[in-house]
Amino acid sequence: MAFDYSAYLRDGKIPHIWCPGCGYGIILKSFIRAIDKLGWNKNEIVVTSGIGCASRLPGYVDFNTLHTTHGRSLGFATGVKLANPNLKVIGLGGDGDMTAIGGNHFIHACRRNIDITCLVFNNYIYGMTGGQYSPTTPKNAKATTVPYGNADNQFDISSLAIGAGATFVARTTTYHAVPMEKLIMQALQHKGFSVVEIMAGCPTGYGRKNKQGSPANMIQWQKDMSVPVAKAKDMTPEEMGDKFAVGVLHQEEKTEYVEAYDAQVGLS
Amino acid sequence: MAKDIRFLQGNEAVSEGALYAGCKFYAGYPITPSTEIAEHLSGSLPKVGGRFVQMEDEIAAMAATIGGAIAGQKSMTATSGPGMSLKMENLGYACLTEIPCVIVNVMRGGPSTGLPTGPGQSDIMQAKWGTHGDHPAVALTPSTVPEQLTETVRAFNIAEKYRVPVILLTDEIIGHMREAVEMPEPGELEVVDRKVPTCDPSEYLPYKPDADDLVPPMAAFGSEYRYHITGLNHAEDGFPSNDGKLAQADEIRQQKKIDQAYDDIVKVEEFMCEDAEHLIFAFGSTARSAKEAVQKLREEGIKVGLFRPLTIWPFPEKHLEKYVGKAKTVVVPEMNLGMAIFEVERVFKGQAKIEGFNKIDSEPINPIEIMETVRRVK
Numbered sequence: 001m002a003f004d005y006s007a008y009l010r011d012g013k014i015p016h017i018w019c020p021g022c023g024y025g026i027i028l029k030s031f032i033r034a035i036d037k038l039g040w041n042k043n044e045i046v047v048t049s050g051i052g053c054a055s056r057l058p059g060y061v062d063f064n065t066l067h068t069t070h071g072r073s074l075g076f077a078t079g080v081k082l083a084n085p086n087l088k089v090i091g092l093g094g095d096g097d098m099t100a101i102g103g104n105h106f107i108h109a110c111r112r113n114i115d116i117t118c119l120v121f122n123n124y125i126y127g128m129t130g131g132q133y134s135p136t137t138p139k140n141a142k143a144t145t146v147p148y149g150n151a152d153n154q155f156d157i158s159s160l161a162i163g164a165g166a167t168f169v170a171r172t173t174t175y176h177a178v179p180m181e182k183l184i185m186q187a188l189q190h191k192g193f194s195v196v197e198i199m200a201g202c203p204t205g206y207g208r209k210n211k212q213g214s215p216a217n218m219i220q221w222q223k224d225m226s227v228p229v230a231k232a233k234d235m236t237p238e239e240m241g242d243k244f245a246v247g248v249l250h251q252e253e254k255t256e257y258v259e260a261y262d263a264q265v266g267l268s
Numbered sequence: 269m270a271k272d273i274r275f276l277q278g279n280e281a282v283s284e285g286a287l288y289a290g291c292k293f294y295a296g297y298p299i300t301p302s303t304e305i306a307e308h309l310s311g312s313l314p315k316v317g318g319r320f321v322q323m324e325d326e327i328a329a330m331a332a333t334i335g336g337a338i339a340g341q342k343s344m345t346a347t348s349g350p351g352m353s354l355k356m357e358n359l360g361y362a363c364l365t366e367i368p369c370v371i372v373n374v375m376r377g378g379p380s381t382g383l384p385t386g387p388g389q390s391d392i393m394q395a396k397w398g399t400h401g402d403h404p405a406v407a408l409t410p411s412t413v414p415e416q417l418t419e420t421v422r423a424f425n426i427a428e429k430y431r432v433p434v435i436l437l438t439d440e441i442i443g444h445m446r447e448a449v450e451m452p453e454p455g456e457l458e459v460v461d462r463k464v465p466t467c468d469p470s471e472y473l474p475y476k477p478d479a480d481d482l483v484p485p486m487a488a489f490g491s492e493y494r495y496h497i498t499g500l501n502h503a504e505d506g507f508p509s510n511d512g513k514l515a516q517a518d519e520i521r522q523q524k525k526i527d528q529a530y531d532d533i534v535k536v537e538e539f540m541c542e543d544a545e546h547l548i549f550a551f552g553s554t555a556r557s558a559k560e561a562v563q564k565l566r567e568e569g570i571k572v573g574l575f576r577p578l579t580i581w582p583f584p585e586k587h588l589e590k591y592v593g594k595a596k597t598v599v600v601p602e603m604n605l606g607m608a609i610f611e612v613e614r615v616f617k618g619q620a621k622i623e624g625f626n627k628i629d630s631e632p633i634n635p636i637e638i639m640e641t642v643r644r645v646k
Contacts, residue, residue, distance in 0.1 A: 010496075013507065042494060043490065043491070043492055043494055044490060046339075046489050046490070048335075058496065059496055059498070059507060059508065062494060063494060064489035064490065064494050064495065065495075065496045065497070066335070066338065066489075066496075066497050067496070067497065067498035067499065067500070067508075068331065068358075068361060068499060069331070069358055069361050069499055072327060072328070072331040072357075072358060074328075075323065075327065075328035075329075075330075075331025075332050075335070075358075076331045076332065076334060076335040076338075077335060078295075078321065078323070078328070078331075078332045078335065079293070079295055079321075079331065079332030079333060079334060079335025079336040079337075079338075079339070080335040080336070080338060080339045080489060081335075082293060082295075082319045082321055082332070082335075082336060083292070083293045083319070083335065083336035083337075083338075083339035083340065083341040083343065084339040084340060084341075084488075084490050086490065087339065087489065087490050104324050104325055104328070105324060105327075105328050105331075107324075108323070108324035108328070258319075261319065261321075262319075265314035265319075266314060267314050267317065267319070
């Protein structure tokens with residue numbers, strides 16, 4: 001029998017605001033299936049977000065949901081978690097939200113290793129405002145604010161997360177809907193700060209400007225550019241080129257922040 | 269039983285007030301001259317089962333404070349001017365989403381980094397108008413170290429009772445001075461907790477106000493009430509709405525919620541005002557000098573009184589209106605180039621001579637300067 005998403009979607013809130021062909025619906029479904037598999041109590045789940053297309057996701061899911069200010073998702077999430085560590089906290093946002101205006105909060109949440117799962121929807125563009133270049137827009141790509149092509153360098157979100165101290169980091173794409181579900185599950189189960197970078201197509205804001213064709217072509221591109229972690233390890237930088245590794249990129253055991261704090265101050 | 273009297277620094281008194289009020293979460297960022305509040309609470313909060321976090325910046329500190337309040341704890345942050353500017357974004361979020369929390373601004377001098385170790389009173393208007401959009405503002409201005417404690421308790425009470433962020437607008441002088449504080453016994457001061465919903469969770473509308481106080485009951489995340497909070501204008505169910513009429517009605521309701529609570533929120537001290545022909549309108553540390561000026565001028569036979577707001581926002585206009593037509597002059601000393609004076613002028617509508625005394629040189633306004641101003645304009 002097909003999976004029944006309605007148990008997790010709020011009545012009357014669908015259709016969502018995302019454009020036809022947007023990859024975010026695929027992420028929403030994988031996220032819901034991951035939560036379902038874990039069997040978590042909805043009352044204990046908190047989803048925070050910032051501003052942008054990705055950040056509208058919390059409005060659709062039947063949990064405690066907090067749609068905050070631009071880039072600040074993880075700041076709010078940190079307060080929620082510290083005030084009630086029993087809650088299962090997920091902070092999400094897009095590439096611009098999480099790594100431009102929210103970059104400081106992102107790296108420090110990684111460093112702190114607080115038990116929050118961060119989902120970054122990476123579609124290379126500011127979609128909500130109509131397609132301006134973001135910190136992940138590839139060099140030479142076009143966007144409404146780089147009409148001559150992008151001169152700026154690109155952030156590698158997963159590397160940034162690993163470098164900043166996140167203890168679980170994975171990358172996936174909307175082509176990999178089923179592996180994505182498993183990676184989100186792993187991230188949610190990980191004790192510490194976990195990041196899942198999810199490559200998603202924005203046909204309206206990015207694909208159209210960069211002649212990437214239909215949404216289906218953009219998903220095909222994700223498939224073609226993805227290299228499983230195990231295989232990528234044996235490839236030279238030249239062989240990898242613009243391709244990216246998908247799967248669990250980094251995982252380590254490290255004391256989680258709230259537990260460390262409580263032990264330090266004698267609260268536990 | 270012997271009274272517990274302590275020689276506390278003003279900033280320490282704020283922390284003691286927070287603990288008395290039941291604060292269980294503090295998120296902050298170091299900044300002079302407010303840092304002692306963070307230092308105190310980092311040590312004292314865990315002892316009452318609370319948590320402290322030093323965030324990566326002032327923006328995150330404000331965000332985390334709001335997050336803590338949403339998760340059900342009484343939450344606060346403290347800062348000074350430059351930090352307050354950064355907090356404005358999420359302060360606006362707390363306004364629109366009606367999240368109770370306390371923000372302490374220990375005012376220092378100058379715009380930008382300014383005079384970090386000097387006092388100022390230049391954030392009066394920022395406290396009301398700093399964050400964008402229309403919203404009610406509540407700001408308290410204590411003048412003594414004991415009041416730093418009691419007004420912090422009151423700040424939490426107002427925040428929880430009316431679901432608003434409350435600013436404790438103090439300054440470097442009171443923040444750093446030491447005075448004897450008689451510690452209140454448990455139960456001696458009123459402590460208010462937020463109103464929580466009692467309806468069936470399936471019927472909970474997080475932004476449906478009660479008819480009398482216009483305050484919607486607030487459920488904590490993690491309770492059986494699952495709901496959505498957004499910084500977008502929203503309907504009673506908490507979900508975004510583009511309906512401008514609805515947005516207008518909701519913002520008017522929020523303003524009215526505070527306006528109609530004037531008698532409960534606004535507190536003033538009227539010192540020797542009864543027969544006063546001349547008023548001094550002063551708040552915060554400046555009011556300390558003003559009080560001495562009143563006493564000395566009275567010895568000279570000048571009928572002068574001190575009108576001291578402990579609540580600067582909402583502006584104590586109903587209290588001040590009593591003196592319209594009675595006071596011939598009003599002197600407004602403030603450590604800025606003239607801010608509260610505009611509100612005083614608005615209340616008096618030309619029916620008194622209003623004169624400011626302003627200083628931004630990092631020195632307190634002294635009683636002699638106020639006395640000279642009163643003598644000159646009376």
